[in-house]
Amino acid sequence: MANRKIGTILRSPVYAFTFEQDYRERGGVPILSLSFRSANGELRQDPKPLAGILPTFFANLLPEGKLREAMGKHHQGRVRQRNDFDLLAVLGADVSGAVQLVPSDGSVLMEKPKAYFSLAGMQMKLSVAKNRREGGGLTLPMDGELGLYIAKFPSATFPGVSENEFANLALAAAIGMDVPHHELVERSDLESIPEELNTHSGGPLLLVRRFDRGADGQRIHIEDFAQVFGVQPSRKYEGAAFHIAATLNNAVSPEAALEFVRRLALAALTGNGDMHLKNWSLIYPGDGDRPSLAPIYDVLSTVPYIPADAMALSLGRERSFRALTAARWKAFANRAGLPETAVLEAVVETVTLVNERWRRLPEREVVPANVRGRIDEHLKVMTPILGTCAQKG
Template sequence: MGAMMSNVSVLNVNLYGEPIGTLTNVGGDRTLFAFTDAYIENAKRPTLGLSFKDEFGTLQTEFRPYQKRVMPFFSNLLPEGHLRKYLAEQAGVNHEREFYLLWALGRDLPGAITITPADDEPWPPEVADGADDNRDDHRENALRFSLAGVQLKFSAVMEASGGLTIPASGVGGSWIVKLPSREFAGVPENEFSMMRLASLVGMNVPAIDLIGIDAIKNLPEGIDKIGKNAFVIERFDRLSDGSRVHIEDFAQVYGLYPDEKYGNGSFRNIAQVIAAEGNDADIIEYVRRLTFNMLIGNADMHMKNWSLIYPDRRYVSLAPAYDFVATVPYLPGDATNMKISRAKVFSAFSTDELTHLAVKAAIPKKMALDAAKETVQSFQEHWAKEASHLPMSDDVRSAVAAHMKTVPILDELS
């Protein structure tokens, strides 16, 4: 028994700093999640996520084991793509071994979750894919970098679509910094312009800014050759005093792994959850954001680009807006990449398609159409007034102007 036990590693899953469950690696990269008895028995318990409730609202407590990856809810807390590979390298872990990645990065995750070793267990040397030296140094490295304090390697910035996204602590709070893209010109300027427009149209947008690359410390050499500016947005899962606000994205809600974020979800699915769990203001805000992103031609509104937030720790609200980018200038075409209600193309976004979504999601039809109408009209007014002053490039401006005319709801509700 003793020899077997030594293969078992336990991580505490903490919510607002209180342990509510454990992730156990039972050996052979199999992991199991369980809630603590205290959390299960607490009638006023803070909500970890909607996916942990059954259809009657009762907490689910039985979970199957997962191999190599952890269950989707926890997998979605980890970075994706190049950033994950880079951080894994910094921590000396194989980027597919998610239990150990959570161990390395668990003190700075999205929302109010932290993941810490249960018995102050030392960092396990056997995960170090052939690397030597002290694991604990590696762990510090990974964490400091995730707080934007480590010199980035150039290779870490070669994300395909948007440049690298890094959390940073700076003046007055916590920010997400998005660097320029190697592949597409002017993404930070595009995102700043679209988010600014969304806020003018009345959507809930966090504080945003466009800052010169030269104002950011510890960036790789040569980033300034890719673009002049970075887009920054205030994190809504951190308060100014450093405390954490709990959030979850819709991949977590639906139990999807990050690589299933387009194909296995739909805008109707998101609407169903917001209609069931949120209030009228959330529903109206959702329809407005959906309409806005159809008009600007954003084909990247996948399940991880919508989140819920827990202002009172128990009940959800739609989290503030993020990741509004017009993708049509870079990837022309009609595909929305995620199903609306029946269709998967911008040219199908009509009052009829929106009505279908509303009826299927149990949203009052008039509420949905009124919200869309208000958005279309406000969008047209602000586009006419502001488009020429916003820092997007002429290519982006003309691509969006041409695209919006192909979205039927524009004419129908003008």
């Protein structure tokens, strides 16, 4: 991190991770992950070596699903099937955040033209740069250049998903949330994309500005809450909302915890069942010695495609959208160590703002009518349920 070696991952015959002594002497700054730190902020002992499993922080840097499969094909011959270490060795120089993983001898062998980035998640997406020439499109970063944008492909399974997320990001911005710049672009804007990294589903791509890359391309560290809690990617749906809220309250600020509450309420209102542990992140600006709540991302309504969907994180021991009455928010507040009144007020404020802004939002008009209608219907159902938070007594 910050061009200084902070540790080593060794595979022989188990995966072992050790911190450098001078990194320990610097107090473990810049922070790699809260998962490596004790409750009082001190760096823990090196994690226990594991057989066949990468330490969870590093496992969560790797792509999943279609993107992982595509990257395996793209680097065929260098990545054995289902081998996390191979994939990390190939893609580790350009992963999310400010960490870089390179061979211990300092050599980085990069074949041209190949893509060497890693983005976590199931959806097919690319880290891209905007071509600097006039009228230039979007290209894969080459020769050590970093992509400043994420281009998310549309889905053949879920029609209108790009427009859905585009409108939901606009809604989050309209109600005052911190949202990265985003736009819809045409597939023709992508230039020279290898076939295995392309898809042929119809519709526009969603282009989102990366908040872990600065204006001049510098790396800004982030970690998702699967990394914070030391949870393997396969268990990202097993989290509880109060755990994130309590961490934000203690490690960041009470205001960050209440912003998390507002984002939870937005997910419930819009029917977003995909806000799992990897879709919430901390960001470490400046010297990287203190976390903040990262901008909101990966927000879309999933109920138009999965009518029986539910919250990805349990809230007051419930996941069903329709169960999220005031009693559940109170139970969540108590477990998170947050004032009940402040939590209920944050929910009510979000309900009010969403109902004021959503139907007047210009961006919603790009959403296919059937998808938009299902979002509207869900919002209509959820408004009185979350509205119980306004009741006295």
